[in-house]
Amino acid sequence: MIENYFPILIVFLVAAGFVFVSLILTHLVGPRIQNPVKMMPYESGVDQVGETRIRFSIRFFLIALLFIIFDIEIIFLYPWAVVFNDFLSMGAFIFIEMVVFLVILAFGYVYAWKNGALEWE
Amino acid sequence: MNNLQSLSYYWPELLLVTTILAAVVYDLLTKPSESQRVGLLVFAGLVLTLFANWFTSAERNITLFLDSLALDPFAQFFKTIIIFSTLFVILISRKSNELRIYRTGEYYTLIAIMVFGMFLMVSAIDLIMVYLSIEVVSISSFILAGYLKQDQRSNESSLKYVIYGAFSSGLMLFGLSILFGLTGTTKFFEIQNVISGLDTSSHFALIIASVFILAGFGYKISAVPFHFWTPDVYEGAPTPVTAYLSVAPKAAGFALLIRFFHVLFTDAGLFLESENGIPTIPWPQVLAGISVATMTLGNLVAIQQSSVKRMLAYSSIAHAGYMLMAMPILSGNGVFAIMIYLVMYLFMNLGAFFVVIIVKNKTGGETFEDFRGLGWEMPLVGIVMALFMFSLTGIPPTAGFIGKFYIFAAVIKAGPSFYWLVFAGAVNSVISLYYYMRVVKVMFLEGESKEEHIFPSILESALIIILAAPTLFLGVYWAPIAEWITNSLRFFHQGI
Amino acid sequence: MDQLHNYLLIASVLFSLGLFAVITRRNAVAVLMGVELILNSANLNFLAFSRFGGMNFNGHIFALFVIIMAAAEAAVALAIIINLYNNYQSINVDEAGQLKR
Numbered sequence: 039m040i041e042n043y044f045p046i047l048i049v050f051l052v053a054a055g056f057v058f059v060s061l062i063l064t065h066l067v068g069p070r071i072q073n074p075v076k077m078m079p080y081e082s083g084v085d086q087v088g089e090t091r092i093r094f095s096i097r098f099f100l101i102a103l104l105f106i107i108f109d110i111e112i113i114f115l116y117p118w119a120v121v122f123n124d125f126l127s128m129g130a131f132i133f134i135e136m137v138v139f140l141v142i143l144a145f146g147y148v149y150a151w152k153n154g155a156l157e158w159e
Numbered sequence: 160m161n162n163l164q165s166l167s168y169y170w171p172e173l174l175l176v177t178t179i180l181a182a183v184v185y186d187l188l189t190k191p192s193e194s195q196r197v198g199l200l201v202f203a204g205l206v207l208t209l210f211a212n213w214f215t216s217a218e219r220n221i222t223l224f225l226d227s228l229a230l231d232p233f234a235q236f237f238k239t240i241i242i243f244s245t246l247f248v249i250l251i252s253r254k255s256n257e258l259r260i261y262r263t264g265e266y267y268t269l270i271a272i273m274v275f276g277m278f279l280m281v282s283a284i285d286l287i288m289v290y291l292s293i294e295v296v297s298i299s300s301f302i303l304a305g306y307l308k309q310d311q312r313s314n315e316s317s318l319k320y321v322i323y324g325a326f327s328s329g330l331m332l333f334g335l336s337i338l339f340g341l342t343g344t345t346k347f348f349e350i351q352n353v354i355s356g357l358d359t360s361s362h363f364a365l366i367i368a369s370v371f372i373l374a375g376f377g378y379k380i381s382a383v384p385f386h387f388w389t390p391d392v393y394e395g396a397p398t399p400v401t402a403y404l405s406v407a408p409k410a411a412g413f414a415l416l417i418r419f420f421h422v423l424f425t426d427a428g429l430f431l432e433s434e435n436g437i438p439t440i441p442w443p444q445v446l447a448g449i450s451v452a453t454m455t456l457g458n459l460v461a462i463q464q465s466s467v468k469r470m471l472a473y474s475s476i477a478h479a480g481y482m483l484m485a486m487p488i489l490s491g492n493g494v495f496a497i498m499i500y501l502v503m504y505l506f507m508n509l510g511a512f513f514v515v516i517i518v519k520n521k522t523g524g525e526t527f528e529d530f531r532g533l534g535w536e537m538p539l540v541g542i543v544m545a546l547f548m549f550s551l552t553g554i555p556p557t558a559g560f561i562g563k564f565y566i567f568a569a570v571i572k573a574g575p576s577f578y579w580l581v582f583a584g585a586v587n588s589v590i591s592l593y594y595y596m597r598v599v600k601v602m603f604l605e606g607e608s609k610e611e612h613i614f615p616s617i618l619e620s621a622l623i624i625i626l627a628a629p630t631l632f633l634g635v636y637w638a639p640i641a642e643w644i645t646n647s648l649r650f651f652h653q654g655i
Numbered sequence: 656m657d658q659l660h661n662y663l664l665i666a667s668v669l670f671s672l673g674l675f676a677v678i679t680r681r682n683a684v685a686v687l688m689g690v691e692l693i694l695n696s697a698n699l700n701f702l703a704f705s706r707f708g709g710m711n712f713n714g715h716i717f718a719l720f721v722i723i724m725a726a727a728e729a730a731v732a733l734a735i736i737i738n739l740y741n742n743y744q745s746i747n748v749d750e751a752g753q754l755k756r
Contacts, residue, residue: 040656099737103730110723117719131163145180152187287717294724298731305735314739315751321732322686322748326677328728329693332721333670336697340663340704345713391754 178204186264316395331375379412393472402512443487453480532606662703
């Protein structure tokens with residue numbers, strides 16, 4: 039069965055080989071002329087102005103964090119969806135169970151929203 | 160029983176979840192300066208949960224949610240201890256100066272979430288529930304330890320806590336995975352059946368799994384050599400949080416440890432000995448060794464401390480060691496001794512930390528220098544602290560003596576093979592006398608007698624008196640507690 | 656090739672790499688990466704045992720819960736590291752050393 043995956047291995051080797059060969063070749067064959075102008079960071083032709091390090095805004099982290107948490111909530115929905123039909127014969131309990139779970143997480147969402155975690159983006 | 164039927168037995172925890180959600184909403188509605196009101200809401204919710212817990216009686220052991228949680232008097236005992244310690248900590252947090260400049264709505268919500276996690280810990284009889292409950296408690300306490308965002312020591316303590324805690328949980332999870340692989344199931348009682356029938360080829364895997372799982376449990380109760388996070392976290396965290404961490408998660412961790420060992424490795428209290436001439440892991444000796452190491456390290460390092468808070472952290476490590484002394488004997492005596500020690504330990508340890516909070520409110524520091532002359536300046540606090548120090552040492556007629564007495568009695572009754580353990584425990588108690596009496600000496604024998612006496616506020620005074628009274632009273636008349644614990648253990652050895 | 660001990664071997668290698676990262680690295684985020692490696696090695700263990708033990712679904716469910724707890728733990732740990740950075744201006748774990756031994 040693993041023989042079916044041989045073409046993928048060959049594609050991988052070709053891609054990696056291409057990258058390595060071109061890097062090594064340019065390193066060996068290219069000319070070496072040092073020039074201070076060549077060493078400066080590139081900024082579309084104009085001179086540099088200001089600091090290169092920006093102040094990292096905390097909002098990026100908050101948005102990523104909220105995404106992870108709600109993505110995980112969705113992960114929990116997948117197994118539930120698979121067994122939903124089998125348990126539906128026992129009544130609406132399985133549906134209410136998951137609704138309660140989502141409501142608890144919705145409380146957290148409203149908390150984050152009202153505390154300004156979703157602002158200025 | 161399945162999910163729908165279990166819900167009717169689960170309503171204390173449902174009340175607790177409703178309290179958490181109500182606290183989240185109430186936190187949104189209050190202004191930052193009034194955020195202490197969330198604490199009152201959580202307090203009321205916890206009192207309701209306490210009463211609900213008492214009314215949910217079980218006439219036999221019940222398992223809920225398809226054999227993942229156990230509802231038995233043993234779990235109810237620990238839930239009561241946890242709620243009592245939480246109620247005291249919520250009250251003292253209102254008066255602590257460290258938290259005054261922060262919004263405390265989330266603080267109280269996190270404490271309520273920790274209580275829920277600990278409820279799950281003491282009832283867990285499934286490996287998944289063990290892991291989930293330990294993680295819920297750990298993650299909430301990571302945040303609580305780092306709650307003072309502008310204080311560098313608090314940041315450092317939460318960083319160390321998160322690294323050690325996540326790492327230990329990972330180790331424990333690896334052990335759980337090997338145990339699952341050996342037995343093919345995650346439920347305690349089925350694992351017990353499979354383990355007693357395993358042959359020698361899986362012996363090594365069982366050792367590895369047990370060592371790793373013990374790493375996770377040892378981290379929770381600060382046993383040596385998994386204790387390295389305890390002094391730094393206890394010192395850097397806000398003092399109410401330290402008081403809480405030293406009592407409630409430790410009690411829940413012991414409940415989990417007792418249940419785990421009792422169901423998996425013992426047969427109604429006696430550790431499984433060798434079968435077919437092949438020795439199993441010598442659990443009594445291993446646990447006794449860990450206990451001696453924990454006691455000794457806790458006591459020896461506490462002597463060198465110059466900060467009272469850090470000394471109390473090492474002393475709580477030593478007390479975990481004393482409780483572990485009774486772990487090799489998991490029959491009725493040993494578990495009874497651990498449970499009564501936990502009740503006494505709750506009062507004396509919370510009391511000692513509350514006095515540290517009062518002193519910190521007054522002088523801003525927590526070293527022995529700040530305790531100098533406290534007995535003359537604040538006589539109520541001085542006398543009460545002296546009482547707590549006597550009780551922590553184990554001098555009669557205080558509650559600490561009763562706890563130690565039961566532990567020593569349980570170990571002695573187990574036979575001559577454990578006499579060395581009792582000897583080590585006695586030597587360690589004598590060593591601990593030094594640093595506990597150092598506090599009393601600094602409070603009363605240094606500093607001059609003052610004319611005017613300062614008393615802490617009404618709430619603080621009431622709290623330390625409420626904690627000091629049982630410390631003295633239970634040392635003399637402890638029969639109601641003993642009866643309550645015997646009642647809680649009546650179904651413990653039966654299994655499901 | 657498709658046998659249980661190969662999967663367990665890979666999981667053990669991952670565990671060792673994660674252990675090395677937690678013990679050795681000075682960058683707090685790198686330590687966190689090591690912890691994630693350890694958790695994922697346990698996940699591999701669960702799934703391997705579940706598959707070769709007759710497709711026992713307990714292992715799959717446990718692995719799902721572990722993924723979720725690992726993400727929640729990483730979120731909290733990163734928030735603590737950000738808090739640390741605000742106070743110390745560095746995420747070197749050796750720099751945070753105010754609490755004495």
